[in-house]
Amino acid sequence: MNIHEYQAKQIFAKYGVPTPRGIIANTSDEAVANAKELGGNIWVVKAQIHAGGRGLGGGVKLARSLEEVKTLADEILGMTLVTYQTGPEGKLVQKVYIEEGADIKDELYLGVVLDRAKEMPVIMASTEGGMAIEDVAHDTPEKIIKVAVDPAIGFQGFHGRELVFGLGITDKAEQAKLISFASKLFKVYMENDAEMIEINPLIKTGSGDFLALDGKMGFDDSALYRHPEIEAMRDISEEDADEREAGEYGLSYVSLDGEIGCMVNGAGLAMGTMDTINYMGGTPANFLDVGGKANAQTVAKGFEIILKNPNVKAIFVNIFGGIVRCDRIANGILEATKMVDVHVPVIVRLDGTNAAEAAEILRNANIANVIAATDLADGAAKAVKAAKGEN
Amino acid sequence: MSILVNKDTKVIVQGFTGSEGTFHAEQCLAYGTKIVGGVTPNKGGETHLGKPVFNTVKEAVAATGATVSMVFVPPAFVADAVMEAADAGIELAVIITEGAPVRDMQMAKAYATKKNMKTIGPNCPGIITAEECKIGIMPGNIFKKGNVGLISKSGTLTYEGANQVCKEGFGITTAVGIGGDPIIGLSYKQLLPLFEADPETEAIVMIGEIGGDLEIQAAAFIKENITKPVVAFIAGQTAPKGKRMGHAGAIVSGGAGTAKEKMDALEAAGVKVVVSPADIGKAVKEVLSK
Numbered sequence: 231m232n233i234h235e236y237q238a239k240q241i242f243a244k245y246g247v248p249t250p251r252g253i254i255a256n257t258s259d260e261a262v263a264n265a266k267e268l269g270g271n272i273w274v275v276k277a278q279i280h281a282g283g284r285g286l287g288g289g290v291k292l293a294r295s296l297e298e299v300k301t302l303a304d305e306i307l308g309m310t311l312v313t314y315q316t317g318p319e320g321k322l323v324q325k326v327y328i329e330e331g332a333d334i335k336d337e338l339y340l341g342v343v344l345d346r347a348k349e350m351p352v353i354m355a356s357t358e359g360g361m362a363i364e365d366v367a368h369d370t371p372e373k374i375i376k377v378a379v380d381p382a383i384g385f386q387g388f389h390g391r392e393l394v395f396g397l398g399i400t401d402k403a404e405q406a407k408l409i410s411f412a413s414k415l416f417k418v419y420m421e422n423d424a425e426m427i428e429i430n431p432l433i434k435t436g437s438g439d440f441l442a443l444d445g446k447m448g449f450d451d452s453a454l455y456r457h458p459e460i461e462a463m464r465d466i467s468e469e470d471a472d473e474r475e476a477g478e479y480g481l482s483y484v485s486l487d488g489e490i491g492c493m494v495n496g497a498g499l500a501m502g503t504m505d506t507i508n509y510m511g512g513t514p515a516n517f518l519d520v521g522g523k524a525n526a527q528t529v530a531k532g533f534e535i536i537l538k539n540p541n542v543k544a545i546f547v548n549i550f551g552g553i554v555r556c557d558r559i560a561n562g563i564l565e566a567t568k569m570v571d572v573h574v575p576v577i578v579r580l581d582g583t584n585a586a587e588a589a590e591i592l593r594n595a596n597i598a599n600v601i602a603a604t605d606l607a608d609g610a611a612k613a614v615k616a617a618k619g620e621n
Numbered sequence: 622m623s624i625l626v627n628k629d630t631k632v633i634v635q636g637f638t639g640s641e642g643t644f645h646a647e648q649c650l651a652y653g654t655k656i657v658g659g660v661t662p663n664k665g666g667e668t669h670l671g672k673p674v675f676n677t678v679k680e681a682v683a684a685t686g687a688t689v690s691m692v693f694v695p696p697a698f699v700a701d702a703v704m705e706a707a708d709a710g711i712e713l714a715v716i717i718t719e720g721a722p723v724r725d726m727q728m729a730k731a732y733a734t735k736k737n738m739k740t741i742g743p744n745c746p747g748i749i750t751a752e753e754c755k756i757g758i759m760p761g762n763i764f765k766k767g768n769v770g771l772i773s774k775s776g777t778l779t780y781e782g783a784n785q786v787c788k789e790g791f792g793i794t795t796a797v798g799i800g801g802d803p804i805i806g807l808s809y810k811q812l813l814p815l816f817e818a819d820p821e822t823e824a825i826v827m828i829g830e831i832g833g834d835l836e837i838q839a840a841a842f843i844k845e846n847i848t849k850p851v852v853a854f855i856a857g858q859t860a861p862k863g864k865r866m867g868h869a870g871a872i873v874s875g876g877a878g879t880a881k882e883k884m885d886a887l888e889a890a891g892v893k894v895v896v897s898p899a900d901i902g903k904a905v906k907e908v909l910s911k
Contacts, residue, residue: 345802346833349727369862423724451723482867496832497867498775501856502898508859509897519867550777552760583760
């Protein structure tokens with residue numbers, strides 16, 4: 231689960247990670263009131279969406295008067311912001327964060343992510359703040375400092391020294407400030423079961439203070455049960471409606487831009503099915519894992535979600551029955567076709583336990599749209615043909 | 622022969638009396654697995670599925686001499702259960718449970734390593750030595766005894782792969798589902814040498830997916846250390862970047878962990894890489910008839 235910048239900064243503030251002061255606004259009038267409350271004569275109006283690259287996309291603007299705050303807030307609220315992370319369809323901006331202006335002397339990058347190879351969190355820092363870190367990692371990997379921190383010992387002084395010397399910070403007061411910043415940020419990461427934290431940029435002000443100018447946080451979904459206050463920050467308008475609906479029924483769904491709907495049990499086989507369709511000259515319309523307990527209800531829900539996509543020209547149901555018997559799944563598919571109007575050809579491959587009985591059930595039902603397949607290759611080939619209208 | 626587990630392996634079940642634990646322990650017993658008891662706190666002294674129930678893993682190990690634990694406890698309690706097993710001297714914990722927090726698994730795995738306990742999973746189908754010992758949730762009937770070792774991040778692709786291998790007239794020595802979470806126990810690099818050393822295993826199938834770099838590490842290891850033929854499939858060639866594909870660890874992040882880079886690395890290491898999982902069986906036949 232991801233949260234907005236303003237929410238990440240609320241969490242930072244709780245741990246004493248320094249950020250500029252700011253207040254969230256839903257309307258341009260609120261934006262002006264917030265700017266007044268913050269005081270000063272320069273403010274930043276920031277679009278709140280779950281994607282990076284907001285500045286480049288025109289979602290972050292500087293205001294030098296309260297009138298300008300109002301104009302910019304009116305402009306940004308309700309705009310569809312397109313960045314390199316939103317995809318071409320962009321995201322609707324519903325909230326703006328009004329923040330006091332900051333005196334930027336230097337821009338750094340600081341983040342915490344899990345290093346899967348080391349099996350522990352790693353703090354990443356770079357002097358190349360304000361740029362996409364993926365580009366820095368690709369073009370100048372030597373400019374990224376990585377410090378792995380074993381959770382068993384926590385953030386120690388030597389971790390901090392590695393960071394500041396790696397960044398070339400020589401002023402002792404600045405070293406102490408940045409070490410304290412990183413130490414608090416690591417605590418934020420651990421105590422909240424974060425999956426990643428990214429501060430880009432982390433700025434150094436004219437007076438040598440470090441501030442989180444941006445803040446991005448993602449959390450381990452499996453650990454949300456012990457963080458109700460973070461779960462409460464969920465903004466469902468930022469999530470794909472179909473993916474969320476699927477999730478509520480225990481289905482794992484990701485929409486793609488192809489023509490063949492896929493319904494598969496198991497994440498690996500679901501990906502393998504997409505790959506096989508692609509290999510045979512077709513295009514998958516989605517990833518859909520119905521899980522290990524596929525029944526008539528989940529299959530019907532799967533059909534319903536797949537068929538919401540107008541590009542779908544055929545559906546490939548690929549189930550390898552293990553503990554779940556294929557004959558039960560075959561009956562589930564028949565029931566599901568009664569519950570949902572399935573108007574495209576459905577290619578069904580059921581293999582594993584009781585596959586022969588399942589084939590018999592499908593044959594006897596003799597539903598016009600349902601085509602039986604013998605194995606994965608046969609099913610994928612038939613689905614590709616059906617999508618091209620060749621059946 | 623086989624790797625890690627066989628017909629003599631003594632197994633206990635943590636979360637023995639819960640619905641999942643009960644259902645699958647029953648299936649494992651029917652397969653012939655030597656389940657010697659189970660652990661459910663506050664149910665010590667009872668008998669379940671004809672086997673003794675203990676309050677703690679220590680008691681279970683002392684009474685039964687079990688060396689392997691199959692873990693079915695709910696996600697919030699997985700780390701505790703795994704560390705309890707390690708503390709009690711269990712040699713291998715097979716963690717089936719899905720949805721354990723990543724931070725918990727970091728801690729549990731670090732402790733298991735310290736105590737010299739191997740782990741498989743979490744969020745995996747388990748391990749099976751064909752026609753001898755099944756510790757997990759896979760359908761035992763598709764694993765015919767044979768000469769092919771199998772390592773897979775995915776449950777259903779394990780079944781798909783094993784089924785094809787058997788349909789081609791071969792069979793399986795041991796199949797290990799290692800799971801697709803960000804932090805997992807035994808991986809390709811630790812399992813490949815075991816298959817290399819197993820005299821009955823003549824070829825190895827490895828099934829990977831997008832995310833992380835375990836397959837890349839495996840490629841480097843294979844190049845230097847593995848003489849037996851290896852067939853590989855990497856799932857997720859058509860997966861979009863930045864999207865999690867079902868498994869918690871199956872995500873291409875920051876452009877790293879793509880199927881293509883893994884396939885290229887394996888190919889460069891001399892592995893027979895198939896583009897579709899439908900070709901795993903045929904590829905095994907090809908490498909074994911060389």
